[in-house]
Amino acid sequence: MLIAVDVGNSHTVIGIFYNQALVHQWRLKTDRRTTADELILACHTLFALDDLSKDDLTGFVVCSVVPALEAVWLKFAERYFTGLVSPPLAVSHQIDTGLRILTPSPGELGADRLVNAAAAWEACGTALIVIDFGTAITFDCVSDKGEYLGGTIHPGIGISLEALAERTAKLPRVDLNEKPAAVIGTTTIDAIRSGMLYGFGGLIDRMVERLSQAMQEQGAAAADSKISVIATGGMAELISPYSSVLEYVDSILTLTGLRILHERNCIEGSA
Secondary structure: OEEEEEEOOOEEEEEEEEOOEEEEEEEEEOOOOOOHHHHHHHHHHHHHHOOOOHHHOOEEEEEEOOHHHHHHHHHHHHHHOOOOOOOOEEOOOOOOOOOEEOOOOHHHOOHHHHHHHHHHHHHHOOOEEEEEEOOEEEEEEEOOOOEEEEEEEEEOHHHHHHHHHHHOOOOOOOOOOOOOOOOOOOOHHHHHHHHHHHHHHHHHHHHHHHHHHHHHHOOOOOOOOOOEEEEEOOOHHHHHHHOOOOOEEOOOHHHHHHHHHHHHHOOOOOO
16 A cells, blocks of 8 residues: 655645555644654554554655655654555655656756646646645646646635735635625625635636647647646635636545656555
């Protein structure tokens, strides 16, 4: 079995794969102060609750956007898992991703963005844009030749809501799970809901339009071809109904990408 860990700024998602199928998944708050010992305690508890044995784990892979925690997770894996067939793998631009990275400074590329692009390319095999709705919203572009081109980064939905509540005297915190009554909000809460949901939906549509145009202009996609659009991340399902360009939402895209990269870079034995 393979354990895949996606360390985000706000949350850490842990998945267990068996024969390429995701069989267990947990979502934890990311704590930048955590230690390898604390991770051992947390995972020991999770494994016990789901009746898993750490001795069954033969592969480990992590991607982290919090640099300090990458080393902590690697240390945890080295200490906790005694049956690993290959050394614990941390995702970076230096491993085999199946993509040709065309950005001038690949070391600046967030590991999660690279994982998402690799997973989306594996699934589509064509020109694509993958959107991750996390603490930040990222757009990543891959050419029809499997070249990673770059993308854009935007403030996420959660931090935008927090900024409204913290930086204004009269605007409350709002639950976005309830659909706004209309595009034109007649109450403060509905106005915020409409602004966030329809607004971010519009941002997605416009950015996909501009990015697609740029990809076609630079020859990364044929002028008459359709560019696939895939979404992932905690807020993807929430925004999807307000966008007209999202083809599908894959909530486990990052974990799947971690599995794919582990298979590409480590010897067999993590099934």
